[in-house]
Amino acid sequence: MTIAIIGAGIAGAACAAALTQQGHDVVVFDKGRSAGGRMSSKRTEQGYLDLGAQYFTARSDAFRAQCDKWLQTDTISRWNGRLAVFDGGNLMPSPDNTERYIGQPAMQAPVVQLLNNIHLQCNCQIDQLQFDGKYWQLFSKGIALGSFSQLVLAIPQQQAQQLLQPVLTQSARLTTLFAATALLPCWAVNIQLEQPFLPYDAIFVKNHPLSWLARQASKPGRCSAEHWLLHFSPAFSAQHLEASTEVIAEQAVIALQQISGQPINAVTTLCHRWRYAQQAAEFPVAGAIYLPALALGLAGDWLNGGRVENAWLSGVQLAEELTL
Ligand code: FAD
Numbered sequence: 001m002t003i004a005i006i007g008a009g010i011a012g013a014a015c016a017a018a019l020t021q022q023g024h025d026v027v028v029f030d031k032g033r034s035a036g037g038r039m040s041s042k043r044t045e046q047g048y049l050d051l052g053a054q055y056f057t058a059r060s061d062a063f064r065a066q067c068d069k070w071l072q073t074d075t076i077s078r079w080n081g082r083l084a085v086f087d088g089g090n091l092m093p094s095p096d097n098t099e100r101y102i103g104q105p106a107m108q109a110p111v112v113q114l115l116n117n118i119h120l121q122c123n124c125q126i127d128q129l130q131f132d133g134k135y136w137q138l139f140s141k142g143i144a145l146g147s148f149s150q151l152v153l154a155i156p157q158q159q160a161q162q163l164l165q166p167v168l169t170q171s172a173r174l175t176t177l178f179a180a181t182a183l184l185p186c187w188a189v190n191i192q193l194e195q196p197f198l199p200y201d202a203i204f205v206k207n208h209p210l211s212w213l214a215r216q217a218s219k220p221g222r223c224s225a226e227h228w229l230l231h232f233s234p235a236f237s238a239q240h241l242e243a244s245t246e247v248i249a250e251q252a253v254i255a256l257q258q259i260s261g262q263p264i265n266a267v268t269t270l271c272h273r274w275r276y277a278q279q280a281a282e283f284p285v286a287g288a289i290y291l292p293a294l295a296l297g298l299a300g301d302w303l304n305g306g307r308v309e310n311a312w313l314s315g316v317q318l319a320e321e322l323t324l
């Protein structure tokens with residue numbers, strides 16, 4: 001089988017690695033400059049900044065075993081941030097015993113490791129698909145990229161729905177699935193401060209326009225200057241989806257002042273809008289989807305409960321279903 005995988009996030013990479021291990025020919029396409037997807041740290045002159053996924057946990061035996069392998073090769077490390085919670089106007093310590101992991105030296109390291117020795121074509125946005133009943137043809141900017149006997153889409157729900165328009169009428173399951181919900185957005189803002197200002201490394205924020213704050217320097221491998229990353233909640237992010245970065249940065253400084261109880265003097269701000277960030281809580285979990293009649297598989301966090309671990313599990317599950 002020659003299998004095309006669209007999406008070099010953790011789900012596509014896990015699927016590609018499992019299929020390659022079984023001896024299949026796999027080509028992975030991604031529109032980004034490199035693999036990682038929402039697990040990508042941004043490279044800056046001062047070092048890496050985590051704007052998307054912040055850390056991951058491992059609850060399943062399978063993913064725990066995978067994390068152990070990554071730990072042994074220094075692909076990931078443990079992150080033991082000093083945790084706090086902000087709720088009802090109160091900021092208080094909130095330590096726990098959960099093991100949390102981060103990629104080394106950047107968040108995408110596990111994705112890059114999984115794709116090692118696999119044919120990966122970056123800077124390649126697939127914008128058209130054709131299925132003749134047996135083979136899939138992939139196109140980017142009018143250029144045909146080849147013919148494949150199976151197609152895997154490991155991309156966010158809305159982007160998969162758009163690409164699959166030509167075959168949607170052939171599958172009631174797909175139509176129902178796409179109608180169920182959509183990934184919600186997240187505004188991320190990185191604020192550089194002049195000096196350390198809180199005795200914590202990360203804050204879970206509840207019942208507030210923000211949802212999370214983290215000190216980049218607390219993470220091994222990341223920028224050592226005083227940079228704080230803020231995530232806005234899905235509700236705030238959806239409401240301000242089209243706001244300018246100036247407005248979002250201003251709101252971020254106000255929110256940081258409110259939570260810390262201190263005046264903030266931002267040296268620099270950097271805003272990033274994740275249009276498709278996280279799954280709505282009520283979305284039905286399918287794990288992954290394989291439709292043999294269409295020679296088509298779908299994987300990704302949105303099919304499996306969000307989170308890095310669930311995206312990885314989804315990719316592995318799809319590889320198993322595809323080769324049964
Ligand atoms: P993605 O990582 O989105 O990968 C999809 C890939 O497909 C992308 O690389 C994209 O470039 C590519 N693509 C899309 N369309 C096309 C196309 N047409 N052609 C070619 N390529 C295409 N999870 C946690 O466990 N812990 C966290 O702390 C955490 N925090 C998060 C914070 C934010 C702001 C965000 C956005 C997510 C966070 N998550 C977190 C969720 C986690 O990042 C995701 O669950 C996981 O990375 C999703 O992986 P994926 O492979 O399913 O999708």
Ligand code: NAI
Pocket residue numbers: 055056057083084085094095096098185186204211231277278279306307
């Ligand atoms: P986890 O088990 O550390 O956290 C799950 C949730 O439990 C947290 O969101 C938080 O509400 C709560 N929590 C955990 N530890 C806490 C503590 N010490 N004090 C107070 N509250 C605590 O991690 P898991 O389940 O692996 O999820 C990863 C993280 O990814 C979560 O924080 C989740 O919100 C975040 N995420 C963010 C997305 C975004 O778009 N911003 C998308 C997907 C996940």
